[in-house]
Amino acid sequence: MIVKEGKYTIERFAEENSLTRQSAINLLSKLKKQELVTISGGGKQKRIYTIHHLPKKKTNGFYDVVNKYSPEKLQPRFEHYVNGTYTVEHAIIDGVRIGDTRTLEATKYLFKHVTNWKRLFNLARKEKIEKQVITLYKKARETIKCKRIPERYIK
Amino acid sequence: MINTRDQEELFKLIADYLEEDIECVAIGGTAMMFQGYKTTTKDIDLVFKNGKERAIFIKAIEKLGYTQKSLKFIYDEKRLKNKNKPLLYSRGDERFDLFAKDVFGFEIETEKFVQRNDFIGKKELIISTLSKEYLILLKAITNREKDYEDIENIVKIEKNIDWNSIIDAAIQKRKQITWILHDLEETMQKLKKIIFIKKEHFDKIYAAEEKQK
Numbered sequence: 001m002i003v004k005e006g007k008y009t010i011e012r013f014a015e016e017n018s019l020t021r022q023s024a025i026n027l028l029s030k031l032k033k034q035e036l037v038t039i040s041g042g043g044k045q046k047r048i049y050t051i052h053h054l055p056k057k058k059t060n061g062f063y064d065v066v067n068k069y070s071p072e073k074l075q076p077r078f079e080h081y082v083n084g085t086y087t088v089e090h091a092i093i094d095g096v097r098i099g100d101t102r103t104l105e106a107t108k109y110l111f112k113h114v115t116n117w118k119r120l121f122n123l124a125r126k127e128k129i130e131k132q133v134i135t136l137y138k139k140a141r142e143t144i145k146c147k148r149i150p151e152r153y154i155k
Numbered sequence: 156m157i158n159t160r161d162q163e164e165l166f167k168l169i170a171d172y173l174e175e176d177i178e179c180v181a182i183g184g185t186a187m188m189f190q191g192y193k194t195t196t197k198d199i200d201l202v203f204k205n206g207k208e209r210a211i212f213i214k215a216i217e218k219l220g221y222t223q224k225s226l227k228f229i230y231d232e233k234r235l236k237n238k239n240k241p242l243l244y245s246r247g248d249e250r251f252d253l254f255a256k257d258v259f260g261f262e263i264e265t266e267k268f269v270q271r272n273d274f275i276g277k278k279e280l281i282i283s284t285l286s287k288e289y290l291i292l293l294k295a296i297t298n299r300e301k302d303y304e305d306i307e308n309i310v311k312i313e314k315n316i317d318w319n320s321i322i323d324a325a326i327q328k329r330k331q332i333t334w335i336l337h338d339l340e341e342t343m344q345k346l347k348k349i350i351f352i353k354k355e356h357f358d359k360i361y362a363a364e365e366k367q368k
Contacts, residue, residue, distance in 0.1 A: 035191075053312060054190065054191035054192065054312065055191040056191070061271065061273065078268055078269050078270055078271055078283075079269065079270040079271070080270075080271045080273070081270070081271070081272045081273070082272075082273045082275065083163060083166070083167050083272070083273065083274045083275065084167070084170070084273065084274060084275025084276060085275055086273065086275065090275075126176065
């Protein structure tokens with residue numbers, strides 16, 4: 001059965017493919033297992049099913065972390081998948097490396113959630129962007145209520 | 156042969172054996188697997204920023220039992236003579252084709268990636284993948300046994316391929332790789348049997364070839 005790409009509600013999907021509601025649910029469930037469908041909504045919100053022509057894994061990288069914590073949301077420039085532990089500190093470094101104004105604005109909200117300053121500055125040192133991280137932190141402190149950085153990292 | 160899941164597990168394992176964090180770009184079958192165009196590949200093609208990062212990666216895979224193999228019978232004569240040829244490492248069915256800085260003289264623009272996969276173990280291995288247009292062009296350049304089949308796979312799945320950008324990239328690199336336009340045209344001629352490619356794209360290649368002469 002060929003299913004067209006796009007966004008559907010369950011009713012639209014059933015109608016488009018001449019299926020009963022239950023058959024449509026079954027088919028979408030099958031497609032979901034093949035990673036060809038992503039679902040948004042649920043609960044009070046109506047579910048919207050997005051069908052892709054290629055298997056799509058759920059991203060779990062920089063943009064997911066930023067969009068979780070920052071009130072300024074970002075449209076991903078690239079798909080970012082992480083195998084391993086990706087922390088807020090990693091995300092700050094990636095944000096500074098991407099470097100455009102909008103990304104920096106969104107990234108500064110992450111300082112509120114830093115738990116391991118040592119990790120942050122080790123990563124910054126490795127990428128040689130310590131100065132930029134401190135500048136962004138100072139900017140964040142001016143506008144957002146965030147934790148105080150240990151003095152030794154600013155010197 | 157290696158499948159998507161095994162490939163991810165392998166990269167995760169390699170990340171644990173690295174001595175430094177490194178970044179590279181996946182091309183060929185590996186990139187196709189990351190983007191979902193296929194589920195298995197014979198070889199894992201990676202392009203590193205420089206020889207130093209490639210050496211770090213090689214050190215890690217040698218610890219895992221991969222050994223260097225000859226390039227003979229895999230690449231044709233003109234590619235074997237190229238000074239930017241890859242290093243080949245294999246272990247059983249799995250094979251790494253490791254390029255440094257460029258692919259047979261075709262420099263990779265690392266900032267133009269569309270997907271990033273981070274493998275965070277004891278160290279970090281960051282693998283980026285390029286757009287489908289780049290994948291097609293690089294497949295046309297490497298031109299190994301299964302490369303044409305892979306290109307066919309991509310064009311069958313993707314309806315909106317920007318041929319202009321592929322040709323422009325090839326024209327830009329024609330000084331470094333003299334055969335690039337010829338190989339691309341040959342591939343496009345073969346593809347014409349399965350998809351429609353506008354005549355103006357071929358004309359653009361012929362005009363560039365004329366100019367080169």
